[in-house]
Amino acid sequence: MFRNRQSLILAVGLFGILAPATLAQGVGQAAEATAPAAAGQPAMLRVGDRLDSARLHPVTRPGLYGMSEAPSGSRYGIVDGKLIRYDPENAQVLSIIRQVDRIMD
Missing domain, CATH: 3.10.450.160 (inner membrane protein cigr)
Known part of the structure; x- marks a missing residue:
């Protein structure tokens, strides 16, 4: 049980670190594609x-x-x-x- 909890905490921590950067990059690319000249x-x-x-x-x-x-x-x-x-x-x-x-x- 303790081992699964550590894996869960590690996965949530990595997601918390990587998700904002990935989302910001995707939003920036979408804005470039749809922005007028x-x-x-x-x-x-x-x-x-x-x-x-x-x-x-x-x-x-x-x-x-x-x-x-x-x-x-x-x-x-x-x-x-x-x-x-x-x-x-x-x-x-x-x-x-x-x-x-x-x-x-």
Whole structure:
């Protein structure tokens, strides 16, 4: 009986020490995942997003970026330093191609 009580006390003590740190870490991660973008920083760009025309730089010379002409029904552009392919009719992001260092056209 004494041995089981020691194990119980040890388990409760370890839980008391580890639980607050684990819970705080989980709450912090959840807050990061659901928090809106910080003031002045644009939201992360994802495939399927609708583009804000103020953030979009249409690419007029895709060869400067090592690209051929965009497939029919789409165009290339740069948003927040990322080369993307988008649908000009509904301003929807079709693909995110890669990061670009600077706008060349």
